[in-house]
Amino acid sequence: MTQTPGAVAPPPPDDPLRAAAFREGLRDMAPAVPGVFAWGLVTGVAMVQSGLTLWQALGLSAFAYAGSAQLAALPLLVGGSPVWVIFLTALMVNLRFVIYAAALRKPLGHLPWQRRLWLGYVTGDITFVIFMRRQQQVPDWPQRDSYFLGLAMANWAAWHAASIAGILLAARIPLEWGLGLAGTLALVALLIPFCLRRAAAAGVAVAAVVALATHGWPLRTGLLAAIACGVTAALFAERFQGRRIGEGAA
Amino acid sequence: MSELWTWLAIAGVTLSTFVTRAGLLLLGERVRLPAIVDQALAYAPACALAAIVVPDLAIAGGEVRLDPGNFRLVGALAAAAVYVATRSFVATIAAGMAVFTALRLLA
Numbered sequence: 001m002t003q004t005p006g007a008v009a010p011p012p013p014d015d016p017l018r019a020a021a022f023r024e025g026l027r028d029m030a031p032a033v034p035g036v037f038a039w040g041l042v043t044g045v046a047m048v049q050s051g052l053t054l055w056q057a058l059g060l061s062a063f064a065y066a067g068s069a070q071l072a073a074l075p076l077l078v079g080g081s082p083v084w085v086i087f088l089t090a091l092m093v094n095l096r097f098v099i100y101a102a103a104l105r106k107p108l109g110h111l112p113w114q115r116r117l118w119l120g121y122v123t124g125d126i127t128f129v130i131f132m133r134r135q136q137q138v139p140d141w142p143q144r145d146s147y148f149l150g151l152a153m154a155n156w157a158a159w160h161a162a163s164i165a166g167i168l169l170a171a172r173i174p175l176e177w178g179l180g181l182a183g184t185l186a187l188v189a190l191l192i193p194f195c196l197r198r199a200a201a202a203g204v205a206v207a208a209v210v211a212l213a214t215h216g217w218p219l220r221t222g223l224l225a226a227i228a229c230g231v232t233a234a235l236f237a238e239r240f241q242g243r244r245i246g247e248g249a250a
Numbered sequence: 251m252s253e254l255w256t257w258l259a260i261a262g263v264t265l266s267t268f269v270t271r272a273g274l275l276l277l278g279e280r281v282r283l284p285a286i287v288d289q290a291l292a293y294a295p296a297c298a299l300a301a302i303v304v305p306d307l308a309i310a311g312g313e314v315r316l317d318p319g320n321f322r323l324v325g326a327l328a329a330a331a332v333y334v335a336t337r338s339f340v341a342t343i344a345a346g347m348a349v350f351t352a353l354r355l356l357a
Contacts, residue, residue: 035339063261064263066266069266073263093298096295098291120268120275120276121271178354182343186343187299200293208300210301215309234293
């Protein structure tokens with residue numbers, strides 16, 4: 001919100017400090033790379049095994065760059081849902097990134113819009129978490145956007161390498177092995193941590209029941225109804241609870 | 251699924267990536283989110299995942315199947331248990347696929 005008085009223009013890109021910050025980002029991301037790789041591999045295999053062609057799978061992965069949204073879109077893509085339902089579903093699954101973007105406005109908001117667009121696009125879950133930890137330790141470090149880019153590019157490279165490997169591998173795996181299930185299992189692993197908070201768990205339960213009950217609705221619009229009911233239930237649960245579980249925990 | 255339609259859907263998923271990740275970053279701090287929107291944002295991803303995952307696992311052949319004969323569901327429950335116990339992404343998927351595959355081969 002506050003404009004830092006005497007804020008300096010970002011140093012030129014060939015600044016050795018920026019290169020060092022970029023490398024530090026790459027290094028700090030390294031421990032997360034095996035997990036990112038597994039996730040990309042599963043997504044790649046699941047896309048092809050669900051029925052996307054090689055080029056469609058490569059295109060979806062290359063452009064969307066969003067594992068959970070890609071996997072969530074798969075049953076809809078295969079089931080022939082309308083494009084707007086697929087878009088809204090991907091948007092809902094991606095909404096956590098709006099929270100990240102809101103938090104990143106402060107440390108990255110001073111950059112030119114093209115750089116903000118690019119850094120926003122390559123934001124991943126782990127990238128965000130590691131960056132915010134560093135931002136708390138060293139607030140407003142001048143090379144912070146290079147550090148962010150280092151984190152994001154390590155994530156990006158691992159993701160695409162794994163995703164392409166998964167897509168190429170999938171063609172050699174028989175369909176009856178049911179490897180598409182691995183993609184759904186990945187979403188299960190993503191879903192469980194949310195359920196540890198009581199209000200979110202209530203929302204998840206309501207969304208699940210409504211999704212089953214409305215499965216026969218045309219164009220899979222029941223999915224959107226399920227999300228709306230779930231979010232409403234979670235907000236009510238939070239009100240009734242009076243306070244958030246987990247607040248005060250480190 | 252037609253070729254053009256599939257690419258339009260792919261463009262839609264890509265657009266959702268840009269809108270959610272870069273949208274607020276581009277708009278800057280002029281935009282303030284009302285508290286209720288902020289709270290809803292926190293719950294929407296979990297609800298969306300549940301609304302996708304549960305029918306994908308529990309519906310087989312067009313009907314709800316909550317019995318042990320639904321191997322995908324049993325595999326997913328095993329995977330969930332492993333995730334709660336280990337917090338390992340790789341172990342979760344390996345366990346779920348192992349249970350599903352064992353049931354499929356034994357059946």
